[in-house]
Amino acid sequence: MNQTQQHLPRHIAIIMDGNGRWAEKRFMPRLFGHKAGVEALRSVISRCSKLGIEVLTLYAFSTENWNRPVDEVSGLMELLVQFLQxxxxxxxxxxxxxxxxxxxSALPERARAEVKKAESLTADNDGLIVNIALNYGGRDELLKAxxxxxxxxxxxxxxEAQIDSEAFEKHLYTSGQPDPDLMIRTSGEQRISNFLLWQLAYAEFYFTEVLWPDFDDKELDKALEIYAKRHRRFGKL
Incomplete structure (x- = not known):
């Protein structure tokens, strides 16, 4: 067993960025890039499952993404439905x-129905947990908690005296799950963009110039190799 296999993260969080730029580089509409991003998503989920990762959280649609053009938002919601089906x-x-x-609650009815079916069908599975963050915002999650x-x-x-971290975390969407050990963001951007603000407190960050549609299982392995070499202190020496 190599170092990477010995030091795998329990929970990986990914900001899947760069679909639009990937499409623009090919003189194609942005939705073309989002469709290509679904292929990358399939590859990464499969790899995480085979590696025995416990949780994979994917930032699919933020609370701010509603500000994008209507046709792009509609296309993203349809891609979600198609992916699940x-x-x-x-x-x-x-x-x-x-x-x-x-x-x-803000998702189109068709998307909500497919989400509900997918969650219900897989509820008793004990393999990789895939959290799909939809209409998600870290600040909104903290306010909700x-x-x-x-x-x-x-x-x-x-x-009031009983309020502590454990009590607070019970009100988070990720209640009962380990916090992310590794946060990956593609496309060269180096910020967390209102993603898992509480949960990422001690995560290792990995930023890559690779655009999301080009991020495959080999790129994931590169991130895991770098993660395996880091020494996580959690505030200690």
Whole structure:
């Protein structure tokens, strides 16, 4: 067993960036890039499953992405539906568990229905957990958690003195899951863009110039090799 296999992250979070630029470089519409990005998504999920990664969280659609052109947003929602319809049988067969995190109430009805079916079908699977962040914002998640705690205190279920990190984390979308050990962002951008603000506190960051449609299992292995060489101190010496 090599160093990479010995030091695999339990949880990988990915900001899948660069679909639009990938398409523009080919003089194609942005949606063409998003379609290509789905192929990369399939490859990375498969690789993580084979490696025995516990959790993979994918930033698919942020709360800010609604500001994009209407046709692009509609196209992204349709791609989500198509991905779940085409891939869910194989994902389920491989023991993968699909969870969607974020405020799903704002999604189109068709997308919500497919998400619900995928989550229901794979709910009892015990393999790789794939969190798909949809209409997700880190600040919104923190506000949601704070309101949840406030409601518990108001109802007398919890006292102010009992509020700690564990109580707070129970109100996060990722409750019960390990925090990300590794956060990957493609396309050369070096920021977290309102993604998992609480959970990424001690994650290792890996930034690559590779655009998301070109990020395959080999690129993932490169990130894992670098991660394996890092010494995580968690504030200690």
């Amino acid at each position: 085409k891939e869910i049988a194989e994902l389920h067969g491989n023991g993968i568990k699909i969870r969607c995190i974020g405020d799903l 704070a309101k949840g705690l406030a409601a518990e205190v108001s109802a007398g279920v919890l006292s």
